[in-house]
Amino acid sequence: MKICDLFKRKSIFSFEVFPPKRTGSVNTIYDTVEKLKSLNPDFISVTYGAGGSENKDSTLKIASAIKNNYGIESVAHLPCINLTKSDVLKMLEDFKSAGVKNILALRGDINPNFTPKKDFKYASDLITFIRENGDFNIIAACYPEGHNESPSIIEDIRNLKRKVDAGANQLITQLFFDNSYFYSFRERAAIAGINVPIQAGIMPVVNKKQIERMVTLCRVNLPKKFLTIMQRYENNPEAMRDAGVAYAIDQIVDLIAHGVDGIHLYTMNNPDIAHRIYEAINTLLVA
Ligand code: FAD
Numbered sequence: 001m002k003i004c005d006l007f008k009r010k011s012i013f014s015f016e017v018f019p020p021k022r023t024g025s026v027n028t029i030y031d032t033v034e035k036l037k038s039l040n041p042d043f044i045s046v047t048y049g050a051g052g053s054e055n056k057d058s059t060l061k062i063a064s065a066i067k068n069n070y071g072i073e074s075v076a077h078l079p080c081i082n083l084t085k086s087d088v089l090k091m092l093e094d095f096k097s098a099g100v101k102n103i104l105a106l107r108g109d110i111n112p113n114f115t116p117k118k119d120f121k122y123a124s125d126l127i128t129f130i131r132e133n134g135d136f137n138i139i140a141a142c143y144p145e146g147h148n149e150s151p152s153i154i155e156d157i158r159n160l161k162r163k164v165d166a167g168a169n170q171l172i173t174q175l176f177f178d179n180s181y182f183y184s185f186r187e188r189a190a191i192a193g194i195n196v197p198i199q200a201g202i203m204p205v206v207n208k209k210q211i212e213r214m215v216t217l218c219r220v221n222l223p224k225k226f227l228t229i230m231q232r233y234e235n236n237p238e239a240m241r242d243a244g245v246a247y248a249i250d251q252i253v254d255l256i257a258h259g260v261d262g263i264h265l266y267t268m269n270n271p272d273i274a275h276r277i278y279e280a281i282n283t284l285l286v287a
Helices: 003-008 028-037 057-068 085-098 123-132 153-166 179-191 208-217 224-233 237-257 271-285
Strands: 012-017 043-046 074-079 102-106 137-142 170-173 198-202 262-266
Touching: 003 012, 003 137, 003 170, 012 028, 012 198, 012 271, 028 057, 028 271, 043 057, 043 102, 057 074, 057 085, 074 085, 085 123, 102 123, 123 137, 123 153, 137 153, 153 179, 170 179, 179 198, 179 237, 198 237, 224 237, 237 262, 237 271, 262 271
Parallel strands: 012 043, 012 262, 043 074, 074 102, 102 137, 137 170, 170 198, 198 262
Antiparallel strands: none
16 A cells, blocks of 8 residues: 555554664564554554665565565665665565555765765655656655755755655654744745645654764754753663653644644654553544
8 A cells, every 4th residue: 555545544653663783683673563563553664774784685674574474554765875776676676576665765864984876866866766667655754954964944845845846745754852843844845835744753762872863963953841851861761761752742742733644653663662652642643
């Protein structure tokens, strides 16, 4: 099934998982998927390491298993910066054979250790290429606070419109902790004529390391309320986890009340956290 059809019926609730690290067995992810299955997600997306991760073949394997063994719709992330057109053609064939119909088409982060291939400069180039070479539902990334390389949020919206015009059917945001950025972004998108569903990407922050990593990787504002909570509990892992879950639930309740098209939870492969959040919000997800 193409996921974009689901938005007409309800608020979407979905999860992101990542392939286990190089040293881990790919099978460890299936325990996570098994536990997520009981939450009846609308789909599960699987990340792909654009920086030459040695586990990149795992994305296809896991997305295929989610779809065919667990009966859950899956989305394969596909960052193009280090791929050639013939690499992508081969991957599209593999996705098709595996029954994976949904692709999150990305550029990928520029990694100083890899010289990018020249076939795809931006995600919009990949989206056009996928459209021309297969029948997939295409999802694209978006940034409520602007992408970290972008000179301005206006430029960023223009570039987002390019992705939608190229054929993206739906969008998923980068994580954010202040919903007001999301609401302003949604308005800018509507003014720019971007009319596809936008799912809010929410990450429950459950440890201090996660925050440090996020701040270096993305342009994301940490509001005072969030910082106060994190500083208060940074040396108490259990309290930090509970506070992070509570913060994410608070964000999601507010987003659903404001008519968000869907929530995409960055699970960090932690099904217990996903369970706690689901228990708190599942009755709100009705149309
Ligand atoms: P693009 O849309 O190509 O944008 C990149 C930059 O170029 C932006 O600043 C944009 O404004 C600018 N730009 C775009 N088009 C043009 C144009 N025509 N002219 C001038 N400037 C332009 N990374 C991974 O490696 N693996 C993953 O699995 C992964 N999953 C992700 C999932 C989500 C939901 C999100 C939000 C991000 C994910 N990322 C992942 C990170 C993503 O690859 C990076 O944020 C990357 O830096 C940008 O990717 P993009 O697809 O948004 O790029």
